[in-house]
Amino acid sequence: MTSTPTRWPKSGPSWLKVIGLLILPAVAFAYPAGHLAVNHEPSLEDDSFSLEKRAAHILETITLIDGHNDLPYLIRVELKNKIYDEKFTFESGLLSHMDLPKLRKGKLGGQFWSVYAECPADPETQIADPTWAVRDTLEQIDLTKRLVEEYSDDLKLCGTVACARQAFEDGKIGSFMGIEGGHQLGNSLATLRQMYELGARYITVTHNCDNAFATAASTVAADGQDKGLTEFGHEFVQEMNRIGMLIDLSHVSYQTMLDVLAETKAPVIFSHSSSYALANHHRNVPDDVLRSVAENGGIVMVTFVPFFLEVENPSAATIHTVVDHIFHVAEVAGWDHVGVGSDFDGVGVVPVGLEDVSKFPALVKLLLERGATDEQVRKFAGENILRVWSEVENYSWALTSAGEKPSEKTWLGRKWTRADMSMPFMFDDSMGNRIPGKTYP
Ligand SMILES: *[C@@H]1O[C@H](CO)[C@@H](O)[C@H](O)[C@H]1NC(C)=O
Ligand SMILES: [Zn+2]
Numbered sequence: 001m002t003s004t005p006t007r008w009p010k011s012g013p014s015w016l017k018v019i020g021l022l023i024l025p026a027v028a029f030a031y032p033a034g035h036l037a038v039n040h041e042p043s044l045e046d047d048s049f050s051l052e053k054r055a056a057h058i059l060e061t062i063t064l065i066d067g068h069n070d071l072p073y074l075i076r077v078e079l080k081n082k083i084y085d086e087k088f089t090f091e092s093g094l095l096s097h098m099d100l101p102k103l104r105k106g107k108l109g110g111q112f113w114s115v116y117a118e119c120p121a122d123p124e125t126q127i128a129d130p131t132w133a134v135r136d137t138l139e140q141i142d143l144t145k146r147l148v149e150e151y152s153d154d155l156k157l158c159g160t161v162a163c164a165r166q167a168f169e170d171g172k173i174g175s176f177m178g179i180e181g182g183h184q185l186g187n188s189l190a191t192l193r194q195m196y197e198l199g200a201r202y203i204t205v206t207h208n209c210d211n212a213f214a215t216a217a218s219t220v221a222a223d224g225q226d227k228g229l230t231e232f233g234h235e236f237v238q239e240m241n242r243i244g245m246l247i248d249l250s251h252v253s254y255q256t257m258l259d260v261l262a263e264t265k266a267p268v269i270f271s272h273s274s275s276y277a278l279a280n281h282h283r284n285v286p287d288d289v290l291r292s293v294a295e296n297g298g299i300v301m302v303t304f305v306p307f308f309l310e311v312e313n314p315s316a317a318t319i320h321t322v323v324d325h326i327f328h329v330a331e332v333a334g335w336d337h338v339g340v341g342s343d344f345d346g347v348g349v350v351p352v353g354l355e356d357v358s359k360f361p362a363l364v365k366l367l368l369e370r371g372a373t374d375e376q377v378r379k380f381a382g383e384n385i386l387r388v389w390s391e392v393e394n395y396s397w398a399l400t401s402a403g404e405k406p407s408e409k410t411w412l413g414r415k416w417t418r419a420d421m422s423m424p425f426m427f428d429d430s431m432g433n434r435i436p437g438k439t440y441p
Contacts, residue, residue, distance in 0.1 A: 054374055055365040056107075063109030063168035064360055064381040067301035067341025068178065068250075068272035071098045072140050072147070073116045074345050081143045083150060090151065097344035097356040100154055103173060105358035109382060110164050110174035112202065112271060113147075114346070115140035117184050119209035127187060127212050128413050134191060137184040141177060141198050148175045159199050161390045178248065178271060181207030182214070182236070187411050189239050201389075202246035202271060205233070205256060212411040214260075215253040217282040228255030229263065232411050237263045239407045244396030246389060249273075250303075250341070251283065261292045266395040267388045268296055272303035272341035274325040277332075279311045287332050294333040297391060299384045301341030302326050304354050319353030323366050326380065335376040339385050 074096055075081055079088060093099050117136035148155040156172040158164045167174035177200045185191040185203070192203065206216035210224075213233035220226045229237070237260055240247050247264055249257050250273045260268060270293075276284035285293070285300050293300055302325045306314035309321045329338040344350070344357055353362060367377050420437030 051365050051368050052361075054368050055361050055377075058364060058374055058377050058381060059107040059109075059361060062378045062382045063164065063174065063386075064107060064364075065110035065112070065164070065174070065339070065385050066108060066344070066357070066360075067112050067269065067339060067385065068114055068303070068343050068346065069098055069111055069357075070114050070116060070343065070346035071096070072113055072144050075143060075147070076140065081139060083143070083147055090147075097342075097350065100151065102356050102358040103154070106356075106360040108173055108357055108360060109168045110158075110176065112176045112178045112341075113144050114180050115144055115177050115184075115200065116180040116207075119181065119183050119207050127210070127411070128415055130186060131183070133184050134186045137179060137195070138198075141195075141200065144175070144177055145199070157199065159201060161386050161393060164386065164389075176201050178202040178204070178246075180204045180248075181209070181251070182211040183207060183209055187212035187232075187414070189236065189407050189409060192236070192239060192245065193243055193406060196243050196245055200245070202248045202269060203240065204248040204250055204271065205236075205252045205260060207251050212413070214256040216256075217251055217253050220253045221282040226253045226255040228253065229259035232409065233259070234263050235407055235409045240264075241266045241392075241395060242399045242404055242406070244393050246392055249285075253282070254286065254289070257285070257289050258292070261289070261296055264296065266392045267298035268293065269298055269385070269388060270300040270341070272301060272305070272343045272346075274302050274305075274308045274322075275328040275332075278325055278328050279309055281308045281311050283308050285329070290329060290333040290337075294337050297337075297388065299337050299339045299388050300329050300333065301339040301385070302329060304342045304344070304351055305347050306349050306351055307347075309351060314349065317351040319351055319359070319363060319366060322351055322354060322363065323370055326367065327370065327372075330372075330376070330380075335372075335379050336384060336387075338380050339382075340380065 075083060075088070079085065082088070083090070091100050093101050115137055117133050117140060120131045120133060145157060148157045154173055155175045156167040156170070158167055158174045158176055164174040164176070179185070179195060179200045179202070181204050185195060205214050208216055208218035210216050210219050212230060213236045214229050215227045237247060241264060247260060247268045248271045249260060249268055250270045252260070270285055274284045276286040290300065302322060304322055306317035309317040309325060326338055342357070353359065364377055364381065367380065416435040417438050418435045425431065
């Protein structure tokens with residue numbers, strides 16, 4: 001099955017652009033209040049119609065990028081990754097939060113798709129022993145690539161900022177992949193590098209389980225010890241800096257946040273977290289970390305997960321609560337360090353007013369209504385994450401062009417196996433020093 005052309009024009013013929021240029025100054029003149037002040041007094045310019053026009057103009061000129069969506073995981077658990085079947089009605093609509101019609105309505109320009117695979121049931125086992133997590137991650141990467149290919153009139157896979165910008169110019173939704181936890185790498189730096197080769201562009205340091213690199217927020221929430229980054233975790237951060245992988249701190253413990261921010265030379269992201277000061281949940285970002293993120297040049301992409309918006313009463317969370325969190329991050333870290341990471345398709349309940357991806361324009365409009373300037377909203381929508389990603393790319397280029405070699409460090413607790421068979425020695429001191437032989441049944 002191939003999809004019928006469904007792309008919507010982001011940039012029209014050139015004569016339209018000329019008319020646009022003539023209209024633009026008039027538009028700018030019509031909304032001076034928004035350009036000048038935060039929390040300005042309501043005025044005639046701020047009526048709903050003009051807010052809508054300002055929101056529409058922003059979404060036509062900057063790619064709105066969402067930091068986290070779990071559609072690939074839904075396809076895994078409901079369809080065992082089969083998308084060519086008629087059952088997968090991505091084009092005509094799904095009950096969940098994301099499909100093509102909703103995407104078009106939501107004016108999304110770029111999406112980080114989570115190629116998530118679960119933490120193994122036994123937290124101890126997964127650090128030392130091989131698990132299925134790497135295989136399952138490869139399957140989710142394969143699925144996401146097939147999805148983008150199947151709907152290539154609308155989606156485009158991108159591994160660079162230049163590609164993300166070009167996709168938007170071409171009227172397509174830039175599609176980027178994020179891996180949600182070091183367990184999905186089998187705790188291996190070699191696997192990390194290969195995941196980059198396959199197109200993954202961010203790694204969440206932990207999901208809801210500790211790994212060889214760091215302590216997870218969920219461990220601390222369950223009264224476990226917060227050990228932060230391990231020694232190997234420091235190496236992991238340096239290697240991500242070197243290869244140009246975005247480091248995601250959503251899901252990690254407080255100490256891990258601090259340790260990564262002290263170690264990294266490139267900006268970090270929180271792909272889907274909100275403000276701890278407004279909602280005391282371990283998945284959220286405390287104010288001191290928000291200030292460090294500002295110093296680091298990174299970004300906190302505010303999430304819509306009701307449990308992280310309203311800890312006491314999640315069902316009371318609305319689009320206004322989300323805007324409260326966005327303004328808080330902006331007040332503490334600055335408008336250069338805030339973005340959006342919905343977690344659509346990853347949670348059963350969503351805030352009132354943000355039911356699915358079609359509602360992004362309503363969010364943009366509400367930010368304007370609450371006093372954000374067009375410039376601030378443009379940063380929030382896409383300029384910030386593209387700047388962060390570009391800095392990560394540039395730092396990686398600097399390191400690799402200086403000849404920095406891949407790290408060969410491995411986890412000390414790692415179990416190595418080999419078959420017990422006769423092989424030649426490369427060195428005369430290897431007798432008795434090789435990985436111990438094992439007889440397979
Ligand atoms: C990264 O480097 C490119 C090329 O030199 C430059 O155009 C771009 O502005 C840099 N990005 C950032 C965020 O500084
Ligand atoms: Zn998550």
